Structure formats: structure tokens, C-alpha cells
Amino acid sequence: MKLGVFTVLFSDKSFDDMLNYVAQKGIEAIELGTGGYPGDAHCKLDELLNNEGHLQSFKQKISDHGLMISALSCHANPLHPQKKIAEQADEVLTKTIQLASKLGVPVVNTFSGCPGDHENALYPNWPVSAWPHDFQEVLKWQWEEKLIPYWREKNDFATKHNVKIGLELHGGFSVHTPATMLRLREACGPAIGANLDPSHLWWQGIDPIEAIKILGRENAIHHFHAKDTIMDQPNMNRNGLTDMTDYAQMRDRSWYFRSVGFGHDQKTWADIISTLRLYGYDYVVSIEHEDGLMSIEEGFTKAVETLQPVMVKESIGQMWWT
Structure with missing residues (x-):
């Protein structure tokens, strides 16, 4: 397994400075935004798709830093009921798949999207109640x-x-649980x-380890993000799981994101990594940092320090003790 980072964290750095920084931190893989919500600070689709020289230089710089690209990411809503928004998201996704193919990158990350409730809707409608x-x-x-x-x-x-x-x-x-993931895949x-x-599993009340087992049995885990969440039980009692409190009002929220190790301890993350391996995932663990209590540099560094000791680097060849 390799430790990676979603480089949207470092959108204020140049491509070269970002590569230097993450390589010095011991990162082995980078996940690059190509548009949508993550932006495209380090990976311009049209420039790379239409200029072979630029594409080769791009690949060489990454290789020279001892890095690989784990995924290209273009999180957006390609099913948005407003046609202009949906078409833009779809175009970025299509081009991102094309670029991933040219680069030899095996995964493109995004959201499933969420439609409206009828053809002429203006906004997405996310049903969360059976009645x-x-x-x-x-x-x-929406599904059909x-x-x-x-x-x-x-x-x-x-x-x-x-x-x-x-x-x-x-x-x-629309895809937000293991069940909805497997339904769409099927x-x-x-x-x-x-x-x-x-x-995103913790705040929905889902145990990530059990989710890994459910999806791992179906070979349905293509990529993995490392980000933590803390639950505030008094606020949970007040607001519930589907808390609409603004992210900036952290004291009042039922849950909020933390850097890896600050929502759940290192043993929990060791169990997550081990379960990934148990169910056949031997790819990249990509750090994502959205912690409102720490700077980007501090949160990223602490995530690296938490994860590096529990990463499984070498798969066993033979059970020599049996």
C-alpha cells in the first residue's frame, strides 16, 4: 500500500512546489483535481489532452519526484437538474476519464450526483425518509x-x-451508503x-470497517480517502445526524471533520488499514484534510505521522508458520 494525498490542499502552491513539498513529507502518490468542486490548480485538462509535449513533461516531473498519480478527481453533480450545471460536470468527467486513460491512471473519482424530483426541477432533491x-x-x-x-x-x-x-x-x-453503491454497481x-x-460514513452512523467488508467482498473499492470525523453527542441530541448547521459553526454542529487521528485513534486507523488489506485493497490511502481547527500544513503533517506507522507495505507471500 502507498500513502498519498489529495493535492487540492496545496492549490496555492505551484505544481513544482507542491511536488517538492509532498515528496519531502514521504508521500508516494498524488490525487489530482481536474475541475468541479476540487478545482484544477495542478492538472489542466485541455492543456494536457491537447499538447503531447506538455503531457510528457507533466508525467516526467511526477516521476522525477518518486511519485505516482493514484487518481484524477472531478467531484461535481453531473445529474444536477439545471442543464448547464449538469453539462459542465459531465464534460469535465468525460475529459477526466480520457486524460486518465492517456496517463495510465486507473481511477477517476467523483460523486454520483443527485437529480431533482422531476424534469423541470431547479435544485437537487435528496430523499432521506421512507415515508x-x-x-x-x-x-x-431518480434511479430509474x-x-x-x-x-x-x-x-x-x-x-x-x-x-x-x-x-x-x-x-x-444519491450514492451515499454501501447499499446504494452496490445497487448502482449492479x-x-x-x-x-x-x-x-x-x-462520511462515521457521521451517517456507519462503521467504516464493516463498510470495507461489505464493499470489499464485491471488489467494489477502487480508491480510498483518509479523513476523520468527530461526533458531538450533545449537539447530535439536538440536531440529529443530518445536521444543517453551517460548517463554520463548529461548536454547534453534531459532527465535523478532523485530521486523521483527531477523530479516531491510531488503533482505529490501523484496523481500517488492516481490513482494507484483508479484503484485497492494496492501493493508495489518499489523505484529505478539511479540519477547521488546524492549518493545512499542520493537519496534513499530523495525518502523515498518524498513518505512516500503520501502513501495510509488504504483502505476505506465504504463511510460513503453517
């Missing part, structure tokens, strides 16, 4: 008319380009899998 029955009707329409047709086509497109799609299980989007194809992020 009243209106929500079930909305959910059925929007999610499955769109992602079936993208599964086939990615397969032709020898790329897998890692959907981040995130509240507010309907659309095996190129669709998870970019599994424990932080």
Missing part, C-alpha cells in the same frame, strides 16, 4: 430515469478507456465502485 410515500416516488424516478441510465453509459465509456470510476459515498448525493457495471472515505 410519506412521496419520497419513495421521487427516489424511484436519471442515475442508472447516466452511470450505465459512463461505466461503458470508462471500461473502453481502461479506467474505473470511484464514487465518494457522501451525504446529499445496475451499471463493475467499472463503478467506491472512493471510500470513512469520514
Whole structure:
């Protein structure tokens, strides 16, 4: 396994400075944003797709720093009911898959998206209750008319380009649990899998270790994010899990993101890493930092220090003791 980082953290650094910085920290892999919510500070799609010389120089710089690209990421909502927003997200996703293929990067990360509740809707509608029955009707329409047709086509497109799609299980989007992930994968194809992020599981009340087992049995984990979450029980009692309190009001929220090790201890992260290996994941653990209590540099450094000792670097060849 390799320790990586989602370089959107360092969007204020030049490409060269970012490479120097993360390599000095002992990072082995980088995940690059290509647009959408992460932006494209270090990976310009059109420049790389249309200029072979630039593409080769880009690859060489990464290689010279002893790094690899674990994934290209373009998190957005390609199923947004406003056509202009959806089309822009779809274009970025399509180009990102094409670029990943050219670079030999095996995974593209994004969100499943969330449609509206009918063809003329203006905003996404995320049903989270089984009753009243209106929500079930909305959910059925979204999956049958929007999610499955769109992602079936993208599964086939990615397969032709020898790329897998890692959907981040995130509240507010249609695929947000292991069950919804497997439902979409079954309907659309095996190129669709998870970019599994424990932080979004904890706040939904899902044990990440059990989620790894559920998805790992189906070979459905394509990429992995390392980010932590802390739960504030008094605020949970007041606001519930689906807390709409602004992220900046951390004292009042039911949960908020932390740097790795500051929501759950190192033993928990060791168990997560071990379970990933147990279920066949031997790829990159990509640090994502969205901690409102620490600077980027401090939070990133502490995440590296927490994870490096528990990373499993060498797979066993033979059980010599049996």
C-alpha cells in the first residue's frame, strides 16, 4: 500500500512546489483535481489532452519526484437538474476519464450526483425518509430515469478507456451508503465502485470497517480517502445526524471533520488499514484534510505521522508458520 494525498490542499502552491513539498513529507502518490468542486490548480485538462509535449513533461516531473498519480478527481453533480450545471460536470468527467486513460491512471473519482424530483426541477432533491410515500416516488424516478441510465453509459465509456470510476459515498448525493453503491454497481457495471472515505460514513452512523467488508467482498473499492470525523453527542441530541448547521459553526454542529487521528485513534486507523488489506485493497490511502481547527500544513503533517506507522507495505507471500 502507498500513502498519498489529495493535492487540492496545496492549490496555492505551484505544481513544482507542491511536488517538492509532498515528496519531502514521504508521500508516494498524488490525487489530482481536474475541475468541479476540487478545482484544477495542478492538472489542466485541455492543456494536457491537447499538447503531447506538455503531457510528457507533466508525467516526467511526477516521476522525477518518486511519485505516482493514484487518481484524477472531478467531484461535481453531473445529474444536477439545471442543464448547464449538469453539462459542465459531465464534460469535465468525460475529459477526466480520457486524460486518465492517456496517463495510465486507473481511477477517476467523483460523486454520483443527485437529480431533482422531476424534469423541470431547479435544485437537487435528496430523499432521506421512507415515508410519506412521496419520497419513495421521487427516489424511484431518480434511479430509474436519471442515475442508472447516466452511470450505465459512463461505466461503458470508462471500461473502453481502461479506467474505473470511484464514487465518494457522501451525504446529499444519491450514492451515499454501501447499499446504494452496490445497487448502482449492479445496475451499471463493475467499472463503478467506491472512493471510500470513512469520514462520511462515521457521521451517517456507519462503521467504516464493516463498510470495507461489505464493499470489499464485491471488489467494489477502487480508491480510498483518509479523513476523520468527530461526533458531538450533545449537539447530535439536538440536531440529529443530518445536521444543517453551517460548517463554520463548529461548536454547534453534531459532527465535523478532523485530521486523521483527531477523530479516531491510531488503533482505529490501523484496523481500517488492516481490513482494507484483508479484503484485497492494496492501493493508495489518499489523505484529505478539511479540519477547521488546524492549518493545512499542520493537519496534513499530523495525518502523515498518524498513518505512516500503520501502513501495510509488504504483502505476505506465504504463511510460513503453517
